[in-house]
Amino acid sequence: MKNINIPKTTINRLSLYLKCFIELSETKINFISSKELAALVGLNSAQVRKDLSYFGKFGRRGLGYNVEILRYKISEILGTHKLWKVAIIGIGNLGRALLTYAGFKERGFKIIAGFDNSPDKIGWEIDGINIYSIDELERIIKKEKIEIIILTTPKTAVQEIIDRLKKTKIKGVLNFAGKYLVADENFKIRNVDISLELEQLTYFVINKI
Amino acid sequence: MKNINIPKTTINRLSLYLKCFIELSETKINFISSKELAALVGLNSAQVRKDLSYFGKFGRRGLGYNVEILRYKISEILGTHKLWKVAIIGIGNLGRALLTYAGFKERGFKIIAGFDNSPDKIGWEIDGINIYSIDELERIIKKEKIEIIILTTPKTAVQEIIDRLKKTKIKGVLNFAGKYLVADENFKIRNVDISLELEQLTYFVINKI
Numbered sequence: 001m002k003n004i005n006i007p008k009t010t011i012n013r014l015s016l017y018l019k020c021f022i023e024l025s026e027t028k029i030n031f032i033s034s035k036e037l038a039a040l041v042g043l044n045s046a047q048v049r050k051d052l053s054y055f056g057k058f059g060r061r062g063l064g065y066n067v068e069i070l071r072y073k074i075s076e077i078l079g080t081h082k083l084w085k086v087a088i089i090g091i092g093n094l095g096r097a098l099l100t101y102a103g104f105k106e107r108g109f110k111i112i113a114g115f116d117n118s119p120d121k122i123g124w125e126i127d128g129i130n131i132y133s134i135d136e137l138e139r140i141i142k143k144e145k146i147e148i149i150i151l152t153t154p155k156t157a158v159q160e161i162i163d164r165l166k167k168t169k170i171k172g173v174l175n176f177a178g179k180y181l182v183a184d185e186n187f188k189i190r191n192v193d194i195s196l197e198l199e200q201l202t203y204f205v206i207n208k209i
Numbered sequence: 210m211k212n213i214n215i216p217k218t219t220i221n222r223l224s225l226y227l228k229c230f231i232e233l234s235e236t237k238i239n240f241i242s243s244k245e246l247a248a249l250v251g252l253n254s255a256q257v258r259k260d261l262s263y264f265g266k267f268g269r270r271g272l273g274y275n276v277e278i279l280r281y282k283i284s285e286i287l288g289t290h291k292l293w294k295v296a297i298i299g300i301g302n303l304g305r306a307l308l309t310y311a312g313f314k315e316r317g318f319k320i321i322a323g324f325d326n327s328p329d330k331i332g333w334e335i336d337g338i339n340i341y342s343i344d345e346l347e348r349i350i351k352k353e354k355i356e357i358i359i360l361t362t363p364k365t366a367v368q369e370i371i372d373r374l375k376k377t378k379i380k381g382v383l384n385f386a387g388k389y390l391v392a393d394e395n396f397k398i399r400n401v402d403i404s405l406e407l408e409q410l411t412y413f414v415i416n417k418i
Contacts, residue, residue, distance in 0.1 A: 009218070011412055015405040019389060042391030078408040079415035086407075093309065097302030098403065103387055107404035108411070147414075148407065172410045174403075178312055180228060182251030190410040194307065194383075194401070195316035196224040198295075198357065199287040201381045201399040202317070203220050205356075206288035 010051050014074050016041045017052070021071035022106055033064040080108025087146045089161060090153035091116040091131055094176060098150055100127050112144045117157075137161075138168055147171045155179040219260045223283050225250045226261070230280035231315055242273040289317025296355045298370060299362035300325040300340055303385060307359055309336050321353045326366075346370075350377045357381045364388045 020040045024032060034052075038045040052065070055073060075081040086104070088095050091114045098104075099114055114131040116122060124131045132140050140146070149170055153161060158179045165173065165187065172188040175181050181189045229249045233241060243261075247254040261274070264282060284290040295313070297304050300323045307313075308323055323340040325331060333340045341349050349355070358379055362370060367388045374382065374396065381397040384390050390398045 012405075012409060015402070015408045016389065018408070019402065019405070039391070041389065077412070079411035080408055084407075084411060093302050093306030097306055100302065101403070104404055104407070107408065109404065109407050148410065150407075171414045174406055174410055180225065180250065182248070188410055188413045190406055190413075192403070192406050193224070193228065194310070195313055195318065196221075196228070197383055197399060197401050198293075198313070198318050198359075199224045199227070199289055199316065200221060201357065201383055201397055202288035202293060203286070204397045204399075205380045 006054050010054060011078075013041070013043070013047075013051050014078060017048070018071065018074045018078065018080075018107075021067050021074065024067045025071055030067055031064040032067060037065065075108060078108075083108055083110050084148050085110055085112045085144060085146045086148040086150060087111070087113045087115060087141065087144075088150045088152060089115045089134070089137070090151065090157070090177070091118075091121050091126075092152060095150075095152040096126065098152065099129055109148070112146055113140050115140075134161075137164060141168045141170060149173045151175045151177045153177050215263050219263060220287075222250070222252070222256075222260050223287060226257070227280065227283045227287065227289075227316075230276050230283065233276045234280055239276055240273040241276060246274065284317060287317075292317055292319050293357050294319055294321045294353060294355045295357040295359060296320070296322040296324060296350065296353070297359045297361060298324045298343070298346070299360065299366070299386070300327075300330050300335075301361060304359075304361040305335065307361065308338055318357070321355055322349050324349075343370075346373060347377055350379060355379060357383065360384045360386045362386050 017037065020037060034045040034048045038048045052070070055077060072081060086109050088099055088111060091099065095114065099111055104111060111129055114126065114129055115134045115137055116131055117134045121131050122133045147170055149165060151158065151161065151173055155178045158177045158181070162181065162184070166184070170187055172190070173181070175189055175191045178193070180191055183189055226246065229246060243254040243257045247257045261279070264286060281290060295318050297308055297320060300308065304323065308320055313320060320338055323335065323338055324343045324346055325340055326343045330340050331342045356379055358374060360367065360370065360382055364387045367386045367390070371390065371393070375393070379396055381399070382390070384398055384400045387402070389400055392398055
């Protein structure tokens with residue numbers, strides 16, 4: 001499938017739809033109309049139909065979208081129909097919150113290991129996940145075939161860790177570390193900045209749009 | 210200033226530029242070219258110039274952008290040139306991580322209070338911030354003039370809290386609670402979903418774009 005021309009904003013909304021489909025399939029709802037789906041995600045139904053039409057004919061007039069099929073199809077597009085092995089580097093409050101977040105697995109992400117440099121944390125097991133010394137990073141990534149890193153270290157530790165990760169086979173980094181990272185040829189990077197989320201909120205508050 | 214026609218994606222990038230300007234002003238750099246700024250955020254310089262041109266003539270040929278002026282201007286656009294009073298509802302690992310995150314203040318957000326329903330947490334003070342019983346929500350919001358809520362409760366608690374917040378004067382909710390919330394007429398809502406961030410990452414990993 002050629003996804004290359006799909007707008008990024010559509011890809012973003014696919015995650016929203018997927019989340020709805022996962023919740024719907026838990027409630028045993030088998031079909032949903034574009035109108036109902038639009039209401040769940042706060043969009044208009046024309047937008048929903050347009051977004052989902054990029055990927056072929058999913059909907060059936062009068063019956064709506066098949067929840068299970070669409071759940072699978074969108075997972076496939078986003079790459080989460082398989083389970084990704086994830087490690088978290090930096091087991092502070094945020095790292096710990098992510099380590100124990102039960103919702104990742106149904107979305108295709110399995111946390112395999114945590115890393116920290118504090119002797120207080122190394123050797124611990126949290127919800128069945130081992131916390132390793134950062135010295136063991138390359139060895140464990142290789143042994144456990146970890147593909148995705150969630151980075152929750154302090155800003156100051158980021159560059160050294162990124163340099164080390166370049167020599168591993170990881171494929172992507174979700175970066176919470178407060179230092180903005182630009183794309184790397186070795187792996188994909190996505191920056192998450194909670195202050196940015198707050199700013200985007202206040203922009204809409206002050207502009208009342 | 211009329212911001213109504215600015216694309217959402219530009220508003221998003223403004224936060225990235227702002228983050229750079231804050232870091233630059235700490236390092237005493239006074240001017241930056243569109244090319245240098247573009248490199249810092251991983252964009253091309255034409256995009257940077259276009260984004261910043263929405264808000265008037267900030268750059269000066271040969272000299273570049275004035276860091277302090279642009280920092281102020283973008284803050285003004287995003288509404289963060291003033292300090293917003295924020296409360297966090299749900300003091301689990303994530304709530305605690307956000308409560309103690311030092312980076313909010315320089316971006317215009319001051320955490321004033323935390324709320325929880327656990328007797329183990331109520332009455333505590335974390336980094337000078339009081340943790341109140343959720344029963345006191347309306348009283349403290351009014352007393353402290355809180356405008357923004359960060360919601361980090363379990364999914365099951367969300368609806369009741371949103372209903373209570375509707376009767377207060379808060380202006381925005383940043384929602385981490387795992388239950389997608391659509392827009393509300395009483396306040397703005399922005400949903401943050403870390404699984405979504407991971408999915409957006411894996412999409413780009415599997416499509417190699």
